[in-house]
Every structure is written in C-alpha cells, then in structure tokens.
Amino acid sequence: xxVSSVWPGLAVLLAVxxxxxxxxxxxxxxxxxxGPEAAGVPPGPLHxxxxxxxxxxxxxxxxxxxxxxxxxxxxADAPDxxxxxxxxxVDADKRTFRAATNCAGNFFVEPADFAPRYPLFVALxxxxxxxxxxxxxxxxxxCASCHDDRTSRSSAGRVYLFGTPRPMDASGxx
Amino acid sequence: MTRVWLAAGWTAxxxxxxxxxxxxxxxxxxxxxxxxxxxxxxxxRCGSLDCHGQSGRPLRLFHNDGLRLADDxxxxxxxxxxxxxxxxxxxxxxxxxxxxxxxxAEGGAAPERLTLVRKALGLESHKGGAPFALGTSGDVCLRSxxxxxxxxxxxxxxxxxxxx
Numbered sequence: 001x002x003v004s005s006v007w008p009g010l011a012v013l014l015a016v017x018x019x020x021x022x023x024x025x026x027x028x029x030x031x032x033x034x035g036p037e038a039a040g041v042p043p044g045p046l047h048x049x050x051x052x053x054x055x056x057x058x059x060x061x062x063x064x065x066x067x068x069x070x071x072x073x074x075x076a077d078a079p080d081x082x083x084x085x086x087x088x089x090v091d092a093d094k095r096t097f098r099a100a101t102n103c104a105g106n107f108f109v110e111p112a113d114f115a116p117r118y119p120l121f122v123a124l125x126x127x128x129x130x131x132x133x134x135x136x137x138x139x140x141x142x143c144a145s146c147h148d149d150r151t152s153r154s155s156a157g158r159v160y161l162f163g164t165p166r167p168m169d170a171s172g173x174x
Numbered sequence: 175m176t177r178v179w180l181a182a183g184w185t186a187x188x189x190x191x192x193x194x195x196x197x198x199x200x201x202x203x204x205x206x207x208x209x210x211x212x213x214x215x216x217x218x219r220c221g222s223l224d225c226h227g228q229s230g231r232p233l234r235l236f237h238n239d240g241l242r243l244a245d246d247x248x249x250x251x252x253x254x255x256x257x258x259x260x261x262x263x264x265x266x267x268x269x270x271x272x273x274x275x276x277x278x279a280e281g282g283a284a285p286e287r288l289t290l291v292r293k294a295l296g297l298e299s300h301k302g303g304a305p306f307a308l309g310t311s312g313d314v315c316l317r318s319x320x321x322x323x324x325x326x327x328x329x330x331x332x333x334x335x336x337x338x
Contacts (some may be wrong), residue, residue: 030247118303121337134250135239138333139302146249152227153242156249162192 023060024052030055037048046104049081050149052142053108067115069108070143072124073169074100076160079149081105083170085161086125091116103173109141126168131161178203206263208324213237214219215315215332216266220294223249223289226302229292233290235262244299266290291316 004038007117035053041047049052085101089109097114099107119136140146143159151157221227227240227249236243236258239250243258267274269290277285285291289298294297295314296304306312312332318325 014338059242070219092338119335132219132337135218136337138222138225151248153245153247154223154227154249 026054026058037120043108045102045108049104049106050144052140052144052161054140054142054145057108059074059111060134064108065111066108066141067111068099068120068137068141068143069106069145070159071105072107073105073158073160075162075165076157078165079158080165080168082126082161082168083173084126084168088123088125089114089116090121090123092119093117126161129161132166208319208326208329209263209304210254210256210259211326211329211333212315212324213262214254215312215329217254217258218333218335219300219312221262233265235265238332257269277320282317282319282323285317285320288320291320 007110034048037043037047049071049108050073051071054066056063057066057069059065070087072085072087074080074082081103082099082105083101083103085105085107087099087101087107089097089099091114093098095114095116097109097116099109101107118138120138121136122133123130137146147159148155148159195218213219213235214237217227217235217240220316221235221237221240222242222251223279225231226233227233227237228234229241230329234241236254238252238254238258243255247255247282270288277287278285280282286295292298293302295308296312306316310332311328314325315329318328
C-alpha cells in the first residue's frame with residue numbers, strides 16, 4: 001500500500017473529523033459510510049434523500065439539528081420522491097406536529113418546534129388519502145435508520161405513500 | 175487416519191453441543207408454556223428496529239414487526255416465528271443467568287433484582303425510558319412469567335401499542 005493510495009481515505013476521515021468533531025469513532029464511521037453528496041445536489045434541504053438525517057443533524061456539528069427527519073417516496077419500489085405530503089407526528093404526550101415534504105420528499109423537524117417524547121406515532125397524508133405507520137418510533141428520529149432503501153430482515157424498506165404508482169403534484173419543483 | 179477420527183469427534187461434539195442448546199431446558203428458566211405471549215409483548219414494546227430490534231443491541235429481540243431472524247423474512251410480514259421466540263428466550267435468560275435462576279427458583283419473588291425488570295419499569299437508567307410502568311399489563315405479564323404462572327391475557331393486552 002502506497003501513500004498515494006491511502007491519501008484519499010485519510011482525506012475523507014480528516015474532513016469528517018474537522019466537520020463533525022473527533023469524539024465518536026462509531027458516528028464518524030457511520031457518516032463516512034453514507035458516502036459523498038450526490039452530483040448536482042448541494043448540501044441543503046434537498047440533499048441525501050433516503051439517508052438517516054439525524055446521524056449528522058444531531059446537534060453535534062455545524063449542521064442544523066433535527067429531532068425527526070426523513071424522506072417519503074411515492075411507492076416502496078422506486079426512488080421517486082413524494083412532495084407535498086403531510087407527515088403527522090403524535091408523541092407519548094399526545095402532542096401533534098405536522099411537517100410537509102419538499103421536492104426531494106424530505107421533511108425535517110427542529111427540536112425548537114417539536115421535541116417528541118417517545119413513542120412517536122406517524123401518519124402520512126396526501127389530500128384525503130391517509131396511511132398510518134403500524135408501529136411507533138421508539139427512539140431514533142431518522143426514518144431511514146429503520147427504513148433503508150431495501151427491505152431486509154432489519155429494514156422495513158422505504159417510507160412510502162402508495163402501494164402502486166400514482167402521479168404526484170410536483171408543481172414548483174425544479 | 176488420526177485426523178479423520180479427530181475431525182469426526184469434533185463434528186459429533188459440535189452437533190451435540192448445538193442440539194443440546196436448542197433442546198434442553200435452561201436451568202432456572204420458567205417453562206416454555208406461555209413464553210410466546212411474553213415474547214410477543216416484549217417484542218411489541220421493546221423490539222422495534224430502533225431499539226432492541228437492532229442487531230448490535232444488548233438484549234436483542236426478534237418480532238414480526240421488528241428485526242427478523244431469517245434472512246428471507248421482513249419486518250411487518252408474517253407472524254413471529256417459533257425460532258424467534260426461542261432466540262428471545264435465550265436473550266432474556268442469558269442476560270443474568272444465575273440471578274435469573276434464583277428469581278425463578280424463588281417463585282418470582284423480588285423480580286427487581288433483574289436488570290430486565292428494572293429497565294422495563296424505568297427504575298434504572300434506560301434510553302428507552304419505562305416501556306411499562308408498575309402494575310400495567312406488561313409488568314403483570316413479565317412478573318407472572320417469572321413466577322411460572324404466565325398471565326397470557328395480560329401479555330396480550332401488553333402487546334397492544336395503541337395510538338394516542
């Protein structure tokens with residue numbers, strides 16, 4: 001192994017350490033595993049759709065802190081975002097908060113607006129259509145921690161709105 | 175030739191050890207009758223994918239709505255399997271085996287000796303808070319099982335996580 005072959009990996013680790021601090025190697029590895037930003041999508045509200053948001057947005061870095069955040073897709077089978085979906089959150093104290101998804105299907109909630117006491121019950125609404133999550137969230141504000149893009153024995157698959165594809169109103173989206 | 179006999183011996187030993195672990199009753203554990211209802215309650219209350227339904231979590235729990243044991247099963251599909259219930263039993267008993275045996279041998283007296291019970295009741299620091307409070311159906315279910323008189327009705331009620 002040469003110095004030149006090691007350098008790119010070291011550079012990524014150094015960048016992560018500078019951006020997010022050096023206190024938690026597990027967290028740093030998790031962030032590195034998320035990979036780089038997608039081409040043409042700068043860091044911001046539309047970035048990293050489908051990834052576990054609160055890994056970085058946890059109040060321990062310069063990224064805005066989120067209490068709950070995630071991405072809603074039209075169906076489970078394709079990475080098509082569902083814009084304009086209302087995400088209803090009801091916590092153990094029966095407090096309700098509603099957030100809306102943006103053009104990437106992303107939604108995010110800041111702790112100043114709503115810091116839920118778990119368990120947290122989730123429902124999605126698009127017009128008169130409503131779908132409720134069967135089980136409550138118990139502790140992790142990132143939807144994608146349990147809803148990876150592939151269904152497996154440890155993932156319920158994408159957060160999705162419909163069982164079959166339907167057109168979504170994406171007016172105003174780039 | 176010696177190698178062949180050694181290999182055969184190790185294989186036989188491994189097979190006996192594995193089958194013994196599956197089949198033999200665990201010392202000090204309550205009878206398996208009623209365990210499935212306790213396992214369902216623990217899975218529903220504690221075994222979500224972001225809590226004890228994570229592979230790396232101490233006290234790993236399997237449940238049909240959480241982590242699955244078989245690679246071809248998925249959360250939310252089908253029922254919790256007998257293998258998953260058996261794995262949950264090993265996880266629960268294996269936390270503090272000697273202490274567990276003592277609590278069961280004493281008819282379930284002072285179950286707060288067990289970390290499992292203290293965490294569930296919120297008597298000890300627990301990231302997930304108190305999933306069931308003293309006297310609730312989940313608590314009654316767990317205590318009755320430790321006393322080898324599983325209250326399956328309480329377990330069934332405890333397994334229902336109602337939306338507010």
